[in-house]
Amino acid sequence: MKTAAIALLLASASFLGSPALAQVESSSPTVAAEPMVEETDPDGGLSVTVSDENEWQDLGIAITNFATDADVSTQTNAGSTAQLGRAISGVIASDLRNNGLFKPSGPSGLPDVPYPAVQSPDYPVWSSRSADMLVQGYVRAGAGGTLTVGCYLYDVALKQQLVKGGWQFGASDWRRAAHKCSDLIYSRLSGESPFFDSRIAYIAETGPKDRRMKRLAVMDSDGANHKYLTSGQATALTPRYSPDYQQILYLSYLNGQPSIYVYDLATDTQKLIARNTNPTFAPRWSPDGRWILYSMATGGNTDIYKISANGGSAQRLTDTPGIDIGGSFSPDGTRIVFESDRSGSQQIYVMNADGSNQRRISFFGGRSATPEWSPRGDQIAFTHIAGDLRIAVMRPDGGGFRYLTDAWQDEAPTWSPNGRIVQFFRTQRNSGETTIWQVDLTGRNERKLPTPVGASDPAWGPIRP
Amino acid sequence: MPNLLKFGPTVSLFAGALALSACASKAPKELPPEPGPATNTNTGAGSLGAVPGSQADFVQLMQGSDTIYFNTDRYDIDSSDQVALAKQAQWLARYPSKRATIEGHADERGTREYNLALGERRANAAKNYLVSLGIDASRLSTISYGKERPVALGSNEQAWAQNRRAVTVTID
Numbered sequence: 001m002k003t004a005a006i007a008l009l010l011a012s013a014s015f016l017g018s019p020a021l022a023q024v025e026s027s028s029p030t031v032a033a034e035p036m037v038e039e040t041d042p043d044g045g046l047s048v049t050v051s052d053e054n055e056w057q058d059l060g061i062a063i064t065n066f067a068t069d070a071d072v073s074t075q076t077n078a079g080s081t082a083q084l085g086r087a088i089s090g091v092i093a094s095d096l097r098n099n100g101l102f103k104p105s106g107p108s109g110l111p112d113v114p115y116p117a118v119q120s121p122d123y124p125v126w127s128s129r130s131a132d133m134l135v136q137g138y139v140r141a142g143a144g145g146t147l148t149v150g151c152y153l154y155d156v157a158l159k160q161q162l163v164k165g166g167w168q169f170g171a172s173d174w175r176r177a178a179h180k181c182s183d184l185i186y187s188r189l190s191g192e193s194p195f196f197d198s199r200i201a202y203i204a205e206t207g208p209k210d211r212r213m214k215r216l217a218v219m220d221s222d223g224a225n226h227k228y229l230t231s232g233q234a235t236a237l238t239p240r241y242s243p244d245y246q247q248i249l250y251l252s253y254l255n256g257q258p259s260i261y262v263y264d265l266a267t268d269t270q271k272l273i274a275r276n277t278n279p280t281f282a283p284r285w286s287p288d289g290r291w292i293l294y295s296m297a298t299g300g301n302t303d304i305y306k307i308s309a310n311g312g313s314a315q316r317l318t319d320t321p322g323i324d325i326g327g328s329f330s331p332d333g334t335r336i337v338f339e340s341d342r343s344g345s346q347q348i349y350v351m352n353a354d355g356s357n358q359r360r361i362s363f364f365g366g367r368s369a370t371p372e373w374s375p376r377g378d379q380i381a382f383t384h385i386a387g388d389l390r391i392a393v394m395r396p397d398g399g400g401f402r403y404l405t406d407a408w409q410d411e412a413p414t415w416s417p418n419g420r421i422v423q424f425f426r427t428q429r430n431s432g433e434t435t436i437w438q439v440d441l442t443g444r445n446e447r448k449l450p451t452p453v454g455a456s457d458p459a460w461g462p463i464r465p
Numbered sequence: 466m467p468n469l470l471k472f473g474p475t476v477s478l479f480a481g482a483l484a485l486s487a488c489a490s491k492a493p494k495e496l497p498p499e500p501g502p503a504t505n506t507n508t509g510a511g512s513l514g515a516v517p518g519s520q521a522d523f524v525q526l527m528q529g530s531d532t533i534y535f536n537t538d539r540y541d542i543d544s545s546d547q548v549a550l551a552k553q554a555q556w557l558a559r560y561p562s563k564r565a566t567i568e569g570h571a572d573e574r575g576t577r578e579y580n581l582a583l584g585e586r587r588a589n590a591a592k593n594y595l596v597s598l599g600i601d602a603s604r605l606s607t608i609s610y611g612k613e614r615p616v617a618l619g620s621n622e623q624a625w626a627q628n629r630r631a632v633t634v635t636i637d
Contacts, residue, residue, distance in 0.1 A: 209618045235613060238578060251581075257608060258581060279585055279609060282578045295582065297609070300540070300589030302582040323582040339579065345538065346579055369576040383576050408620075411576050429620040432573065457577065 059189065062131035063093045063106040066149065067115040068139045075145045075171035084174060085139040088149060091178035092135065095196050095222060096185065099421065099438075100445025105131070118152060126156045133162075135185060145171055151181035153188055163188040175224055176464070183463070193418035196221055197464045200414075200423070201239035201248050202436060204228060205454035209432040214456075216250055216263070221416075221460070223450040229263065238282060238412075241461035242289050242309075249273070249283035249292060260294045262309075273307060274314060282326045285309075286333055286353075287375075293317075293327040293336070304338055306353075317355035328373045328380075329353065330396070337361075337371040337380055337396070348382060350396065361398035368392075370412050375462070376419035379441070383411040383424075391424045391439065404443040412456070417463040423449070425456040518560040520635045526556060527633075533591055535629040537572070540587045542594045550591060553633050554598040565635045567591045569609045570616075572625035577611060584609030591631040 066085030073080050078087035089107035096102040111125070118136045126134050134154040142148055150166040165184045167177045176197055183194030204217040213232040216239055219225060229248070230236050237258075239250035248263045252270075260280040263270040273292055274280050281302070284293040294314075295304050302323040307314040318324035320342040327338040337350050340360075346369045348362040362368040366386030373380055373396070384392040384403065391405040391413050409427040416422070416438075423438040426448075434456040439446040449455070515521035524531055530549035533542070542550065557563060569588030571580035588607035596602045617624035 210615055212613070214613070237581075237613070279581070281581045295578070297582055297585040297589075300586040300593075300607075302585065323579060323586065325578055325582050341538075341579075346576070369579055385575070389574070389576070409574075427573070430618075432615075432618075432620075 059102060059132045060130055061096065061102050061104040061133040061135065061185075062110055062126055062129065063089050063096070063104050063135045064110050064113045064137075065089045065107045066137040066139050066151075067113050067118055068141075069115050070141070072141050074141060074147060074174075076147070076174045078174060081139045081141050081147070084147070085137070088137070088139065088174065088178040088181070089135075091175055091222070091224075092151075092182045092185070095179065095182035098222070098447060100440065100447070101186065101190065104135075106135075118150065121152075121154050121156075123154075123156055123159045126154075131156050133185075133189070135181070137181065142168065147171065147174060147177075149174075149177040149181070151177075151184055153185050175220060175222075179221070192420055194463055195416040195418040195421065198417050199241065199245060199461045199464065200436075200449075201241045201250075201459045201461070202425075202451070202455050203237060203239065203457040204451070205434050205456055206232075212432070212454075216248065216252075217455075218248075219451070226452060229265075229268075238457050238459075240283055240285055240459045242285055243287060243462050244289055245461055245464065249285065251281060251283065260292075262292075274305070284327050284329070286329050287331055288333060291329075291333075293329075295325040295327075304336075306355075315355070317351065318358070326370060328371055330373050331375055331377045335396075337373050339369050339371060346385065348380070348398075361396070362394070363398060364401050372413050372415055374415050374419040375417060379419065381413035381415060381422045383413065391422060393422070393441070402443070404439045404441070405437075405446065410437070412458070414458050414460045416460055423458040423460055425458060427456075518563060520637050523556055523633075523635045527552060531634070532630050532632045534626060535587055535631070537625070537629065538575075538583070540583070540590045542590050546591070547594065550594045551598060554595050554600055557595070557600050557604065557635075560635075563635050564604045564606070565633050566606045566608055567595075568614075568632045568634060569607060570614060570628055570630050570632070571612045572628040573612045573615060573620065574625060575612060577613075581609050581611035584611045587629075587631045591633065595633075 066088050068081035068085050071080050071082040074084055076084055078084040093104050093106055096104045113136050115138060118138045121134055121136060134156050137151040140148045146168055148168045152164045153162045155162050163184055167180050169177050179197040182196040187194050198221045199218055200221060201218050204215045205212050207213045214235045215232040216229040216236040218227050234252050234254040237251040239248050241248055246265055249260060251258050252261050258279045260273045260283045261270040262273055278296050278298050280294045280296045282295040290309055292307050292309050293304060295302050301321060302325050303316055303318045304324050304327050305314040305316050322342045324340045327336045329336055334353055335350055336353055339346055340349050346367040347360050348368045348371045349358055349360050351358040366384055369383045371380050371382040379393045380396055381393050384390050389409045389411045390403050391410045392403045394401045407426055408429050410424050413422045413424045421438050421440050423436055425434050426437050427434050434454045436449040436451060436455040436458045515525050530552045533546040533549050567588040569584035571583045588609060592605045592607055595605060615628045617627035
């Protein structure tokens with residue numbers, strides 16, 4: 001699946017002129033022309049799944065500083081190629097450590113690997129250091145300021161390479177190469193789809209509770225490369241990245257009335273998706289990016305509408321009295337899970353993508369809100385309200401309800417691209433300060449994301465193309 | 466309006482026949498400001514120097530009745546809301562060229578998007594009641610701020626009760 005996407009990228013010559021990360025033909029210090037991401041040992045090594053997490057969580061993974069063939073200056077903010085190699089290793093170690101999935105060692109405190117040894121690890125050394133897995137790699141400067149990173153995962157006991165990858169990128173994208181390497185390691189060891197090389201749109205919050213500025217902002221999945229997109233003059237809320245990362249849907253009070261805009265990232269321009277005098281809320285993309293859901297209030301009654309991303313006329317999907325709002329497509333695009341208070345309180349319903357066959361699925365007391373269908377299709381994350389607001393998951397049939405968090409006010413879950421982690425925002429009692437957190441499906445590995453100011457409404461985009 | 470017969474324990478009588486303020490358990494708001502020295506609304510002159518027919522005049526004359534309050538997750542107009550809205554309608558009837566926006570709000574103990582829709586529903590409930598009292602719908606607009614603009618900053622029942630509100634703001 002991943003290989004197919006990369007092959008597509010290789011087939012297109014456009015990556016050469018684009019700042020995006022490009023899979024490179026040659027992954028090794030010596031010249032080699034071979035497919036870039038490959039399972040070098042598809043049958044051996046590990047074959048565990050996330051449900052057996054304890055087995056691989058305890059793996060000793062040594063992450064070494066990435067070597068370079070020649071320590072030359074780069075246009076990155078990390079410094080020379082040698083400094084960049086250390087920075088990339090640091091990002092990989094942080095990725096794997098921060099998500100609670102592994103307990104990696106390094107890169108600090110581990111011996112440096114000379115460039116020629118990147119592809120021929122000194123197994124006895126790592127064996128004597130009780131490393132089960134070993135990550136080595138290199139950074140090379142190329143023509144025109146481009147950089148190439150190679151990433152290798154070795155099984156120390158088996159004395160075997162498990163997987164390798166290589167990427168060519170412009171200076172500003174160097175962290176993506178690190179995330180690609182993290183994804184490669186994570187996927188190879190866990191059997192899960194990747195998620196590190198992805199971005200998050202969210203709302204940056206500053207100022208006191210009654211005069212809080214709310215700005216549209218974006219960042220990498222680890223909080224790096226942070227950028228504000230709006231000035232804060234108009235309150236911005238509830239962003240959603242388009243699946244291709246070209247646009248962001250969000251709510252703005254720019255024209256007074258809360259309205260859904262689509263913000264184009266290439267041109268920094270935006271336009272209304274529904275031009276009328278009624279307020280619109282809760283924008284959502286379909287998984288293929290061809291459709292937009294929004295909710296519109298008319299005379300106090302809110303319903304869900306579907307409109308083509310290219311414009312045209314909207315189709316009303318709900319028509320019951322009350323508030324029907326939100327909506328999240330199943331991964332195959334055939335169904336929509338949404339929120340409605342038609343029963344008297346907020347509950348979760350599923351309908352077909354054309355609005356037919358609407359039925360309630362949440363039957364466990366309290367109120368249930370903000371459902372988000374997992375990209376894997378197997379779970380729905382939502383906000384459960386029973387006094388406190390908590391993040392919970394259930395199956396699409398309404399069974400298997402369980403909490404993932406337990407705090408005073410957690411709301412608005414968003415899925416990692418691989419459906420294994422949920423981000424949400426947490427509000428502090430009294431101060432109203434907001435922070436973005438994430439938790440994995442076990443509910444055990446919870447952590448706060450680093451953001452420069454207060455943060456809410458995270459929207460996690462897919463794995464980057 | 467049979468609901469007007471259900472007065473609360475304390476009743477204050479102002480100039481207008483409908484200006485009755487009933488106490489309700491749902492609105493433990495701060496006490497309204499002390500009545501000014503010369504709030505003779507029958508003169509048509511604004512109190513304390515506010516220009517008659519201005520938003521400042523409206524706020525002064527309403528003495529808190531520019532805002533109505535709601536129970537958790539509710540948007541119904543109860544008897545005390547009716548009293549406040551009748552007072553607003555009187556003012557709006559006196560200044561027929563004035564327009565007004567009704568701002569709907571929710572407390573912080575709900576999800577953001579739902580609260581936007583809930584605030585809109587509350588603002589519309591207030592608008593519809595004003596229309597039922599004879600105010601032309603074209604003079605009234607609504608806007609929801611959900612839970613984004615609290616007036617009471619605490620995280621307790623009293624603060625939440627003050628934040629579940631619809632505020633009428635006339636347009637100067």
